[in-house]
Amino acid sequence: MNKFQTLIKLILENNKDFHETRNSQHKPLDLLILLILNQSTTDELSDRAFKNFKINYPNYKMLLAENNIENLIKSIKICGLSKIKANYILNALNYLHEHNWLNINLDFIHTLSDEEALKVLIKIKGIGIKSASCLLMFAFKRGTFPIDTHLFRILKRVGNIMPAETNLVKAHKFLQPQVQGELAYQVHVALIELGRKICIAGKNPKCSICYLNSICEKKIQ
Numbered sequence: 001m002n003k004f005q006t007l008i009k010l011i012l013e014n015n016k017d018f019h020e021t022r023n024s025q026h027k028p029l030d031l032l033i034l035l036i037l038n039q040s041t042t043d044e045l046s047d048r049a050f051k052n053f054k055i056n057y058p059n060y061k062m063l064l065a066e067n068n069i070e071n072l073i074k075s076i077k078i079c080g081l082s083k084i085k086a087n088y089i090l091n092a093l094n095y096l097h098e099h100n101w102l103n104i105n106l107d108f109i110h111t112l113s114d115e116e117a118l119k120v121l122i123k124i125k126g127i128g129i130k131s132a133s134c135l136l137m138f139a140f141k142r143g144t145f146p147i148d149t150h151l152f153r154i155l156k157r158v159g160n161i162m163p164a165e166t167n168l169v170k171a172h173k174f175l176q177p178q179v180q181g182e183l184a185y186q187v188h189v190a191l192i193e194l195g196r197k198i199c200i201a202g203k204n205p206k207c208s209i210c211y212l213n214s215i216c217e218k219k220i221q
């Protein structure tokens with residue numbers, strides 16, 4: 001058993017009451033926009049920006065027809081980097097419009113394998129491997145394994161799981177084959193929770209109450 005498998009075993013042992021919580025709170029395309037808005041900001045601010053966005057643009061075709069980037073920037077201003085994010089949003093919608101003609105949606109994803117879908121999604125400017133994996137995991141219930149800053153920090157601290165000098169993209173390529181299907185979702189969610197509450201960023205992770213303590217190289221005694 002390698003160290004990543006041991007980490008998964010500990011996650012399963014310590015999260016026995018885990019249950020599936022993915023629901024259709026957001027349509028796939030709404031989630032794509034939310035993932036763009038969520039880059040480099042908090043969930044709270046990106047949620048507020050998304051709410052404003054939906055009030056101003058209840059219909060995606062309306063946004064493309066209006067083609068007014070200044071109005072779009074204003075509607076998402078609260079989450080920061082609004083000019084860049086507005087460009088990403090328009091670019092993504094135009095990309096989908098070109099590929100679906102009058103139907104701007106992500107229905108075509110249903111016909112693709114996880115790997116094919118990832119390849120298509122990361123062609124959209126502003127959508128990296130993490131956002132694409134999240135979109136597939138949450139909106140399409142696929143077995144992709146998104147590695148965000150929480151997961152990356154924990155896996156690095158635990159040590160000897162990913163190659164040295166890795167980054168998010170390389171970490172995804174290395175770990176995705178080792179965790180698939182429902183397990184990918186459970187491991188992702190458990191590590192996000194651990195990263196938010198226990199293995200927090202900064203100098204004071206709560207190692208004494210962490211269930212990964214026994215295998216962690218960077219634990220604080």
Ligand code: SF4
Nearest residue numbers: 199205207210216219
């Ligand atoms: S033992 Fe400490 S550093 Fe290691 S994963 Fe747990 S909280 Fe993070």
